[in-house]
Every structure is written in C-alpha cells, then in structure tokens.
Amino acid sequence: MKIIKRITLITTLFIFLAATVMAQGLPQAKTPEEVGMSSERLARLTSGLQEAVDKGQIPGAVAIVLRKGKVAYSKAIGFQDREKGIPMSDSSIFRIYSMSKTFTSLAVMMLMEEGKLILADPISKFLPELKNMKVGETRLNEYTGKEELVLVPANREITIQDLLRHTSGLTYWFFGKPSLNKAQWQANNPFDFKLTLAEMVTKISKVPLCYQPGTTWDYSQSTDVLGRLVEVVSGVDFETFISERITKPLKLTDTGFWVEGTEKQARIAEPQGEPPDGKKPSAIDITKRPNWLSGGGGMVSTASDYARLCQLFLNGGILDGVRLLSPKTVALMTSNHLPANIQYAPVLQSQLGPSFPSAEVGNGFGLGFCVRIAPGLNPQPGSVGDYSWAGYLGTYFWVDPQEELVAVLMMQIRANRNYYRSYMRDLVYQAIVD
Numbered sequence: 051m052k053i054i055k056r057i058t059l060i061t062t063l064f065i066f067l068a069a070t071v072m073a074q075g076l077p078q079a080k081t082p083e084e085v086g087m088s089s090e091r092l093a094r095l096t097s098g099l100q101e102a103v104d105k106g107q108i109p110g111a112v113a114i115v116l117r118k119g120k121v122a123y124s125k126a127i128g129f130q131d132r133e134k135g136i137p138m139s140d141s142s143i144f145r146i147y148s149m150s151k152t153f154t155s156l157a158v159m160m161l162m163e164e165g166k167l168i169l170a171d172p173i174s175k176f177l178p179e180l181k182n183m184k185v186g187e188t189r190l191n192e193y194t195g196k197e198e199l200v201l202v203p204a205n206r207e208i209t210i211q212d213l214l215r216h217t218s219g220l221t222y223w224f225f226g227k228p229s230l231n232k233a234q235w236q237a238n239n240p241f242d243f244k245l246t247l248a249e250m251v252t253k254i255s256k257v258p259l260c261y262q263p264g265t266t267w268d269y270s271q272s273t274d275v276l277g278r279l280v281e282v283v284s285g286v287d288f289e290t291f292i293s294e295r296i297t298k299p300l301k302l303t304d305t306g307f308w309v310e311g312t313e314k315q316a317r318i319a320e321p322q323g324e325p326p327d328g329k330k331p332s333a334i335d336i337t338k339r340p341n342w343l344s345g346g347g348g349m350v351s352t353a354s355d356y357a358r359l360c361q362l363f364l365n366g367g368i369l370d371g372v373r374l375l376s377p378k379t380v381a382l383m384t385s386n387h388l389p390a391n392i393q394y395a396p397v398l399q400s401q402l403g404p405s406f407p408s409a410e411v412g413n414g415f416g417l418g419f420c421v422r423i424a425p426g427l428n429p430q431p432g433s434v435g436d437y438s439w440a441g442y443l444g445t446y447f448w449v450d451p452q453e454e455l456v457a458v459l460m461m462q463i464r465a466n467r468n469y470y471r472s473y474m475r476d477l478v479y480q481a482i483v484d
Contacts, residue, residue: 079120086484095477103128109322110138112353116456147441154345155418172207179255186258213272214417219259220270247278268395277345302355331464386414403468431479
C-alpha cells in the first residue's frame, strides 16, 4: 500500500513538474474556474480533438489556453508522428509556417522604437534594389482583341507599412493575381528556399508587382522582405537578431529557424496522409539550417513557447520583466491598417475563410495580424480587438484583450485546417463562464 501511495505521489509530482516545464514559467491556474473557465466545458475540447485523432482526421494536437495571465488548459493529444506511433507531447516542435510573421513584425517594430526606421519610410531607403518598381497590368489590345501584360511605373514607392500590412503589391506564387508570365517567373523565381534573403530581394526586384502599392491586400512575400530589412538595419543576420533580441530574452527555448541536435529533432511533429489520396502534405526540412531565413514562413516553435510570445503582446509588450515593445506600439500593431477602399486579390477569401481581413466578415489587418473590427459578421466567436493568424499546416493562435485570453493550437495537418481553427475558438469561448 505504501509503495502504491509513493508511486501515486511521484506520478502526481511528475505531472505537476511537466506542466510547469510546459508552460515555461507561465503561472498555472489551480483550476480553470480560478480564471473564469469551466473544467467540464474545456473537457469538450479534449474529447473533440481526441475524436478527430481516433477518426484519423488529425495526427495529433497540442492546445493551450491562458486567461488572466494563467494557464487554464493545456493538453497534448494523439500522435507527434502517427506512422511511427510516437505520442504527442507538450514539448513537441512544430513547423509554424506563417505564424513566423509575428516574430518578424515584432523585430521590425523593435527597430522602429529604437529610431532606426519609421513605417512611412520607402523600403528602397534600406533595400535600394526595390526602387523604381514596375507594376504588371493586363490591358486589352485593341488590334488583336487579346489581353496583354503591360509594365507601368509604380505610382509610389513601397513603404515599410505596406510590407507589414500586405499592401506592397507583392504576392505569393500560389495566391493572388500573378501579373507576370511564366517565363518571367521561372527566370526570377523569388520563392526558392535555396536563396539567401539578400538574393531573394534581388530576385523580387526583377519581377513586376501585381498591384500598385497601397491599393490591394494580397498575402505575399512582404514579410520575407522585412526579414532582409531587419538584417540591413540591425547589422546582423536575421537568425541572430531573432535569437539574441527575442527568443533568448523571452526564454523561448524551442523556437528558431531549424531544429538542432538529436534530442530536439526527436520532438518534431510530422504530418500524416490526407484525403483524397492519402499523401502527406509537403513539409519543409527543419533538421538543417536553411539558406533562406524565412520570416514569412520558415520558423519552428512549441505551443508553450508561442503562448509566451502571445502573452507578451497581451501584456502590452512585456513578459517576466522583459520589455520588447511599449503598450502604444502594441496598440498600433493590433489596430486595423487597411483603408476603406482597399481591394483584395482574388481567391483569398475562400482560402482564408473567417480569417479573411475584410469588413464583410468583421475583420481588418494590422501590422502582422488579422484584427477583428466589428461585432457579429464573423462566424467565429471572439471580441472586437482580438487578433490572430495561422500557419500552412494547421497551427493557429489568437489573443483577445477584452477576455484577457491567449489560445494556441498546434497541429500538422493541411486538410480542414480552417475547420479546426474555428472548432478551437468555439470550444474555448463556450468554456468562459464568468
């Protein structure tokens, strides 16, 4: 009997210590009820994600919810690698893809606060290759009756604000309206992981913009250009800046551009085969240092690391006594920066769903985030002023200042990723009971 009690005590202590390590120093709520959430209702999120694992819809997930500065919920469910039978853990490392953009935007705003740049600066002030850009426009040839690509001068220069809010005129090759022909793209493809950031910017400078700067919101390589801006302004490579100025001070021990060492590589979460053909979605190799330090989509992190980053923003730019931004700068970043007459690249609404930054669904876009600007309209629950973004393989986060809430969902699944983001929101908000 004493042995059983001792084992139980050790097990309980292990679970407590694991939770503390997982939260990386974030205070733990004694119970969800302490911070106005229902244990019973949060259990619905656990059972729902477990059901998705059991049905083969997702390989696994890590979900963490903080309210009023304390961890109210944290679960690792399913498989880190379904094929190998490796269970998911709180310390599993994920490719976060476009959730990398938050780090890049933070870096730029830190440099702004140091007086090294202003948001109205033309990017060519620091990256002269991007001066005198051309814009590709399709026009009808009155003689042939066919549409032709015509290059015209940009009406104005691309600003740093344009890059932060995705109104630069750039695009991703898989989004928007590529106003350039295949030959131009193949000759100057800037979306190439073999490139350095400097080489990428040079390639971009040789490709026409899709839109006049400031006129159209198009999800794009803008944030990767900002990574090169950080290098030029700071005088150090992008990886060094992120590490020395952000991840180390915030104690984000598993966040970076690649996963180094056998122990950490054993914690990499992998995607699984997806319908309709059972093939795995493509995933970048994160076991080697990349040439392209992609601040737009090349970073890795854990749920707990990313929750700490989100808590920094919720706290107004400070965490555990480490201040990276002022509250006013955080407020600027999380305000809507899209003008009322902004246009949108085609197909994006169907791709982004409720995260589409349009007033039609109650959203705008800030300096790195989708921002909710109106009540109602959006099918997802939330609050005016909440901000969020997501990654290619299903990762997702949001911060709700009104509810003092941070939520992070980490998984590696492409199919139905919008569904599980909405599911996470539904199940978190229904658990708030105060």
